Amino acid sequence: MPADASEIRSIPLFAGLEETQLRRIQEICRVVEHGRRDVLFREGEPAEGIFVLLSGRVKIYKLSPDGKEHILHVVRPGQAFAEAAVFMPGGYPAYAEALQKSRTLLLPKAPFLALLQDEPGISLNIIATLSRYLKQFADRIEDLSLKDVSARVARWFLNTAREKGRDFWDLEITKGELASQVGTVSETLSRTLRKFQDAGWVQVRGRFVKILDKGALQAVAEGPAEE
């Protein structure tokens, strides 16, 4: 199935490209459809190419030998993923699975690398997105090693509010998946949310969440114990 030209144009990765380059991208890429729970790739598999999510939601996650998962990132439409895999031996560094019915653009590795040679602007875009990921991951490592669950959940509220631009929204993942993102299990998340709610800091009703006291969350996000 061919990709829509206007869809390609609106992808941040390809921002500022010439018409001829866009056409070239359109030629080398293909569109793939995925149903809920479809696995796009597994950790360690040789990388086919770079993906861009057109619609739906895809989770990028690590899986431990005993089956526990940790979600590194939930990809939204317009974002590229598996960039790093293309430039590294060792194949994909994580798993990817569709959370909903999704459509992705797949740019096979070899022609994409060739494209980079002619179009340095794309390289800079890739560097920018990799840098952003790197910072996010560094923050995650900081959180996991230095903060407790309450601080991580508080930070999740604040970060999400910042990127959404408002202080209420709908979860587009299950609470179990949210737990996996902040590095805990659903039971502990459930208790933490209840604590936050009883304290009057947030409102949680089903999948709807709302921040009521941003200052309190910030205090919790900083240090586990403030005296």
Add this chain to the structure above:
Amino acid sequence: MPADASEIRSIPLFAGLEETQLRRIQEICRVVEHGRRDVLFREGEPAEGIFVLLSGRVKIYKLSPDGKEHILHVVRPGQAFAEAAVFMPGGYPAYAEALQKSRTLLLPKAPFLALLQDEPGISLNIIATLSRYLKQFADRIEDLSLKDVSARVARWFLNTAREKGRDFWDLEITKGELASQVGTVSETLSRTLRKFQDAGWVQVRGRFVKILDKGALQAVAEGPAEE
């Protein structure tokens, strides 16, 4: 102080560059000397440019409000660092401090970005190193959220042995710093090392460490509990 041309030539980041490009790099960079415990930059500070370590050791680390630190990475000579900071708003994403007397090459942001425009090969090198970091960080997140301390320490032994190419070596950091790298505190690391030693898996004498039973370490690194 000017940089030595042969030093620049041997930096992986600039591999495969023409003589004229190398000269240009030599013109825009400057060499900085740092004593032990000198702080090169702090999290949040605006990024001056990209660093390359010429000699010594530099730790990249996160600091929590209450003073605890987590070492993200120990930079070795030849490696670049703070790449991500240059391409991102928000300044440096972490702290950097010299562990020993060190010399670094500093390439100021603006001329370096200009250089990238003309020399797409460098972009690809940057993408490659960022991808490597990204994978390392993803692995760290996996470890921190899904593995216990013993598994993380075992993995540290195996990874270090792999990159050193032998199964014995000298710690070039303190054990407290090693603890911070694997996401624990010195007391717990001390106990874990004792456990490993009593089990006959490794030998630790002062700063000298040696792997005695690689298979056992691999088993521990996989899953906390194997039955």
Add this chain to the structure above:
DNA sequence: GCCGTCGGTTGACCTCCGTCAAGGAACCCT
């Protein structure tokens, strides 16, 4: 020599949070 600092080890304690188990709610299917 003596003493201060730093790194490392060990012991005792206690808390956070992961695990196990059970029950409920909401949403599919026929």
Add this chain to the structure above:
DNA sequence: AGGGTTCCTTGACGGAGGTCAACCGACGGC
């Protein structure tokens, strides 16, 4: 409707590991 998922919540329990404290050896300065 009813029965099967899947998701969520709550309770009880236990253990990994962080914290506090004391102690020791090595090193460096004066």
